Amino acid sequence: MFQNLTDRLGRVIKTMRGQARLTESNTAEMLREVRLALLEADVALPVIKELIGRIKDKALGEEVVGSLTPGQALVGVVQKELCAIMGEGVQGQLNLAAQPPAVILMAGLQGAGKTTSVAKLAKWLKDTQKKKVLTVSCDVYRPAAIAQLKTVSEQVGVDFFPSSENDQPTAIAQGALDWAKRHYHDVLIVDTAGRLGIDEAMMQEIAQLHKTLTPIETLFVVDAMLGQDAVNTAKAFHETLPLTGVILTKLDGDARGGAALSVKHITGVPIKFAGVAEKLDGLEPFDPERMANRILGMGDILALVEQAQKTVDIEQAQKLAEKVKKGGFDLNDYRMQISQMRQMGGLSNLIDKLPAQMAQAAQKADMGLAEKQVRRTQGIIDSMTPEERRKPELLKASRKRRIAAGAGVQVQEVNRMLAQFEQMQGMMKQFKGGKMARMMSGFAAKGMGGMFKK
Numbered sequence: 095m096f097q098n099l100t101d102r103l104g105r106v107i108k109t110m111r112g113q114a115r116l117t118e119s120n121t122a123e124m125l126r127e128v129r130l131a132l133l134e135a136d137v138a139l140p141v142i143k144e145l146i147g148r149i150k151d152k153a154l155g156e157e158v159v160g161s162l163t164p165g166q167a168l169v170g171v172v173q174k175e176l177c178a179i180m181g182e183g184v185q186g187q188l189n190l191a192a193q194p195p196a197v198i199l200m201a202g203l204q205g206a207g208k209t210t211s212v213a214k215l216a217k218w219l220k221d222t223q224k225k226k227v228l229t230v231s232c233d234v235y236r237p238a239a240i241a242q243l244k245t246v247s248e249q250v251g252v253d254f255f256p257s258s259e260n261d262q263p264t265a266i267a268q269g270a271l272d273w274a275k276r277h278y279h280d281v282l283i284v285d286t287a288g289r290l291g292i293d294e295a296m297m298q299e300i301a302q303l304h305k306t307l308t309p310i311e312t313l314f315v316v317d318a319m320l321g322q323d324a325v326n327t328a329k330a331f332h333e334t335l336p337l338t339g340v341i342l343t344k345l346d347g348d349a350r351g352g353a354a355l356s357v358k359h360i361t362g363v364p365i366k367f368a369g370v371a372e373k374l375d376g377l378e379p380f381d382p383e384r385m386a387n388r389i390l391g392m393g394d395i396l397a398l399v400e401q402a403q404k405t406v407d408i409e410q411a412q413k414l415a416e417k418v419k420k421g422g423f424d425l426n427d428y429r430m431q432i433s434q435m436r437q438m439g440g441l442s443n444l445i446d447k448l449p450a451q452m453a454q455a456a457q458k459a460d461m462g463l464a465e466k467q468v469r470r471t472q473g474i475i476d477s478m479t480p481e482e483r484r485k486p487e488l489l490k491a492s493r494k495r496r497i498a499a500g501a502g503v504q505v506q507e508v509n510r511m512l513a514q515f516e517q518m519q520g521m522m523k524q525f526k527g528g529k530m531a532r533m534m535s536g537f538a539a540k541g542m543g544g545m546f547k548k
Contacts, residue, residue: 121153124168138325138356141179145355148175173386179355180382181364187379188219188366189338192310195228195274195282199307200341201300201331202315204288207343207369209239211315212285213246214369214377215341220252225280230255230270232263232303233287243285250374253279263287263299264306271307284309297334304335313366315341316357325356332361339366342380423519425483429475432468470503474511477501486512 125146132142152171190196198215202208212229219225229247233239240257247254255270267284274282286303289296304312314328314337331337340357345368358365365380475483477500482488489497489512491505498505 121150124153125150128172132355135355138360141356141359144359145175145179148178173383176355176386176389177382179359180385181358181380189310190223190225190281195271195279196311197271197307197309198281198283198311198313199300199304199309199335200283200285200313200315201335201337202288203317203327204236206288206315206317208288208315209233209243209285210246210372210374211341211343211367211369211377212243212283213250213252213374215313215367216247216252216281216283217250217374218367218377219281220250226278227252227281227283228255228270228274228277228279229253229283229285230266231257231285232266233285234259234261234263234266235287239285239287246374253277264302267303267306297331301334311338312336313339313341314361314363315343318342318345325360328357328361332363337361337363339363341365341367341369341377343369345370425475425478425486425515426480428515428518429472429483432472432475470501470507471511471514473501474498474503474508486515 128149129142129146132145137145149171152175153168188196188198200208200212200215209231216227216229219227229243229252231240231243234257240259244254244256255266255273257266257270263286270282270284273279284303284307286300287296312335314331314335316328328337328340340361340363342357342365365382367377368380368385370376370378474497477497478489482493482497489508494505494508498508501508
């Protein structure tokens with residue numbers, strides 16, 4: 095999402111190399127590029143004005159004047175001010191200090207991902223906070239809205255309060271609240287109706303729901319792809335409702351990212367969560383510092399580690415480690431590795447979180463082609479029999495033709511996949527011989543680009 099902003103800021107930093115210190119002239123040139131980068135990212139104009147002013151004051155201040163590494167000093171200033179604009183500290187803290195059930199009211203325009211965000215938040219509360227959660231839909235206008243929430247609630251394993259399109263939203267809300275009290279739910283999450291645009295009837299209805307429920311949290315769900323329009327919409331909602339936070343959805347998309355940098359400054363309420371994937375576990379607490387690091391090309395290795403912890407089966411990984419130590423690594427293991435990587439969001443998602451310098455080699459490759467190749471590799475392995483996966487040496491010409499037909503590929507692709515597997519198998523054998531250092535040095539020499547060859 096922030097690639098263009100990252101690239102521009104990267105070029106600014108490169109121009110500072112070889113200069114002894116930050117001066118009035120080179121800082122002015124740098125700030126011009128930063129301003130253009132922010133405008134292209136669709137950041138709100140008041141935010142740009144304040145951010146540029148703060149960077150200028152700090153860049154020309156005592157803390158960096160005379161620095162021997164002005165480029166590094168500049169990165170530090172920009173990173174700190176980006177964090178300040180987006181909010182200090184991790185924002186994903188919900189105030190649940192209320193007599194149960196703690197009510198969370200969700201607001202937003204139609205199409206922002208509000209219903210999916212209800213399910214994602216319910217899953218986050220259930221899994222990380224160990225809360226008993228009830229969801230309810232007060233959207234009696236959008237076809238199948240109630241059925242959609244019921245489905246996603248079942249998928250994440252939380253309770254759902256049934257409602258009907260013939261019911262009044264306030265009656266639904268009151269019924270759900272009574273039910274949650276009687277059945278000892280910790281949290282009630284209320285999905286509300288969205289509109290294609292802001293209108294008076296919508297605002298009156300959601301204001302009435304707020305009065306009926308007196309929620310402890312009122313979260314505004316906003317689509318990051320709306321850019322500056324998202325900020326204007328959030329501001330309009332905030333004038334009607336006492337918003338306590340924002341959930342920014344579709345942060346993994348191709349939008350320019352201006353909403354992430356603008357919404358906290360404009361509305362005065364923090365971004366508490368960010369939707370980072372379409373899957374129902376794709377919600378994470380918003381961390382301004384980590385977001386600023388990604389914008390500046392520093393990557394988000396911590397997010398990679400957390401993602402691995404959530405998606406990788408530790409028991410399976412331990413079994414594989416023991417198997418590799420004994421010299422065993424077959425096509426079933428190879429497929430498991432591919433499957434776990436795809437569960438983590440695929441190659442493009444992983445590379446997006448790497449520091450810019452580490453990701454450069456991978457970005458030279460056609461990521462769309464690489465993702466397609468990964469899917470084909472999994473399809474080829476799925477077309478094999480269990481015995482063939484255990485004993486790849488059985489794969490002679492006739493079997494390869496059958497597998498290629500089953501996977502919808504050419505025999506050459508089966509041969510290429512087997513060659514890649516043999517290379518991986520050879521690397522795994524290094525573990526058995528205790529030659530880890532030599533394996534890693536050879537991998538580094540080949541570079542990441544070798545991973546994505548056709």
